[in-house]
Amino acid sequence: MIDDFAKALPRRKSVGVPVGNVMVGGDAPIVVQSMTNTDTADADATVAQVSALARAGSEIVRITVDRAEAAAQVPHIKERLERIGVTVPLVGDFHYIGHKLLTDYPDCAAALDKYRINPGNVGFKAKRDTQFSQIIDLALKHDKPVRIGVNWGSLDQELLTKLMDENAESATPVSASAVMREAIIQSGLLSAERAEKLGMGRDKIILSAKVSQVQDLIAVYADLARRCDYALHLGLTEAGMGTKGIVSSAASMGILLQQGIGDTIRVSLTPEPGGDRTREVQVAQELLQVMGFRAFVPVVAACPGCGRTTSTVFQELAQDIQDHIRVSMPKWREDYPGVEELNVAVMGCIVNGPGESKHADIGISLPGTGETPSAPVFIDGEKVTTLRGPGIADEFKQMVLDYIEKRYGNGTKSSSDAA
Template identity: 60%
Template structure:
């Protein structure tokens, strides 16, 4: 039923002007589905194949290559997605037995990590033998523990030049999931390992799955690898910041940037690299504000009720007044900076 619906899903997305690619994530019977539903095979933009459950024994290679041949014939890329939770048990058993027979003294964790890498590399060789090009194959080896992910991908990167997709197979909910994903992938990305990523978060009931995308974008932007939206730096607060004004202003500016970004991105080149700062006292406020494109330093406890504003490191103006007046004035400065500092994109011709 799902395979039959793919052409209609693609058409509905096209009708709405959404060019997002569709990826078929196949387990157990992908070879059968793709043969029975050629329109699905033709329309999908990528196939994900799990070598651990594509088949067992002699059928594993046959069913794996069936999917690869269909991908080859359609020019479709594949992701060989090995997973610690569904690893090829024949391979694991053989490596465990080798460890015992040769008295290698390796831990089960070390053996599992080795099997993840071997499964990915062996499957890649089989895909290449089937006729897929190297530039059609992405590899992933997902596990649940950050330290294992780092070990597996460090080894994988040393043994292949295929593109690598990073991600914990399950990171958990909320802050825990974001921290675990960032701890693992941040190290790898900083070392130049990884070409695509996913932050796998367990959503709260009725939660927004787009949080995964937001977290992934923030991770890449924090490492300077990509820019998606202007960043807002804000101080955490301390004993010198007894007022909540800096918190409210930071939240409001963050929301304003989020709301305006679709329009700015359409109209201005480079606006996603803009840096804003909302600081809460004189200790770090002026310095952090000067480091941003636009920064404001609010008064801390015992300071004069004045808010110096710095634009590209230069003290340009000083704001004062109520919270609403400050928010409106700072927002106007942001609008002016965008209009003056980022070139407008050429107007698109209507079709």
């Protein structure tokens, strides 16, 4: 049936992992997470950015713990966040000396909600297994989950060399990129197996296998998902800046999510000069929302414009409403439960305007070039009024706010109510 193609595949069954007050995997919704770019030793800057990311909707925030000064500040950062009502789980990102920092700073180990381990640099040669074991033992001591995060740029070179040598001797050798992908997968699975042998349950282990190229990411996670039931963290190692980063993240993760793969996502955007770090949270939310997996904010649909829409009124109105919604959402979530499911349409001419507006919860069809200067408004599929004159935009914005108050203000709105 053609309807089958309009649905994502059933979600892959994974083992749920509690990270602070957030569940990752199992039957839990796909989780949005982010990472700070502040120096964690600067507690003021880190508290401010974690708070901003959490307010933007990040459900887990990762912070760098790279040296003693950073580790010493982690418990103070956690305490200050809790004092201002920010309870987002904090993940410590460790490379090279995580075993030492977690040992020397037990308050840091206790304050963090999860430890991220990179098996490619947790230690080298004889020290690797010992230092990996130390981190797992500390996670068990403090009852913390771990993410075993493999990155192609810091891949275990011993494992990669071994697989390259085996491939060279094979009667049916594969490409170097295929060997690299297999090394990434094996690094994660072997590390998880080692963690289990040390006593860590599967409900304490999350895996990630990050690369920079879209096709490689899809191939790695599709294979990894078939070979284990650990919760999976999706994301490119670095997506890039601006449009390129957004498209790369959406293209790669969108395909995997449609296949039912992925329990938590991070969009690793490079911020533009002076840009806002919270942009990566917005993109992650929008990806999940447009694919129908989560609802975070009301959707504002607007036509792209053409020769019939020489006026910019519909564009300005759509932007005004969208900006107002995003600014208002922290309060609206409390005052108007279910408001994130609202659909608003702001259309620019008579061709598709009335039809699109009827399919939204509330919509307006503004006049295009040469059309009568009037704008019919539709609520729940029915035309309720026609706006005219220079105040059309302000009148419609007020109608949207009135609609939200009426429909969601009693706190009983749900998806089933709209069916």
